[in-house]
Structure formats: C-alpha cells, structure tokens
Amino acid sequence: GESVGLHLPTLSVQEGDNSIINCAYSNSASDYFIWYKQESGKGPQFIIDIRSNMDKRQGQRVTVLLNKTVKHLSLQIAATQPGDSAVYFCAEWGSNYKLTFGKGTLLTVNP
C-alpha cells in the first residue's frame, strides 16, 4: 500500500552545521511532495515542495532532493539554527487526492 516513511527518527546537530533529513516513499504514482515543520503544540508549517518531474528545488536555506529511482526524498537545511529545532514531516500527494504524512524526524539543534 501507499506509505511514506523516514529513515531517522531523531537527528541532533550543532548550530551552524548542515542537516539532512530523509524520507522514503512507496507510491511511484505520487506527483507532489511537501516538507513540513512542526513545533511542539503547533500545526504543521509549510517549508518547501517539489513535483515529481523535478530532481531538486531550493528555497531559503533549504533544499529538497527527489530521487525517483529509489523513491527517496531529502530535506537539507543549511547553517542550522536553534530555531530550526522541530519535528519535520515529509508528505506525499497521491492519486487518491490525499496528503499522506511520514512518521517524522525530530531535529535538535545544539547551541
């Protein structure tokens, strides 16, 4: 069935380092992927998205990479800051017209 999962449930980095959060998906028919940031007790916040016809997309300090061959998605955060500490979810928009969320990765940035 459809599923979106994450390789690393937790990630701890030093302030200033780059962070990489990974996600695997199983539905090759999905054509849209989104990364969300969720702080404790809050709703998800959109970070960046990418269509399946793209391999890479860059935003401010963030880059999303999509490898359709191995069904892998990653979020790279440059110069990670303490304010980046949160849970990060990848989500997949499938042919069922629903967002399917991955399990989430807790990112902790140490000052």
Next chain:
Amino acid sequence: GAVVSQHPSWVICKSGTSVKIECRSLDFQATTMFWYRQFPKQSLMLMATSNEGSKATYEQGVEKDKFLINHASLTLSTLTVTSAHPEDSSFYICSATRSGGASYEQYFGPGTRLTVT
C-alpha cells in the same frame, strides 16, 4: 495571507460529553477542509475531507457518527466529537485549501488539544 484558525486551542472534557472544534479560514475562502488527528510522537492521520455544502468523506476506520463534521460555509468547518472517551484524547488539526487552488496546497491550523478525563 492564508491563515487558518482553530477554536478552542485546548479543551478538557468529561467522558461521555461532546466537544465541538471550529476551523476557520480567516482571509480566504476554502472549498475543502481536512481534519487530521495526531497522537503524541506520531504523525498526522487524515480523518476526513470536508467540502462546503456537502457531506464529509471519512477515512477508513473513522466513525462518522462519532466525529461529526459540518462545513456550512466557505470559511468554517466544525468537528464534533460525540460521547468522547479517553482514547479520543489527541491533537486535532484542520487544514484548508483555497477555492480554485490546488488541493495539495493545504494551510494548516494551529491544532486543538483535546483531553478527555
């Protein structure tokens, strides 16, 4: 723009009572709203999809008679948890899509923490 609010932000109720949660799109019209549930340290799980003026579509395993959804206007959807029990305690999050916009572009509310005692 694209702000979604929820009310209340948290609520505590006794087992057996009903609780209503509101989801509002503040600066745009939302044809479709989604309701998610999130248990501690878990991901968001879609409960139902709500289209203005029509009945909600519930996900498999979600009891439509227990989780009543009303989407009476383009800016308001409500979720009523009827006869709540402690296992219904969770973080309920709504999202909304702009009328005429893509359904994958969802704007999320801040969530409502429900605790059933």
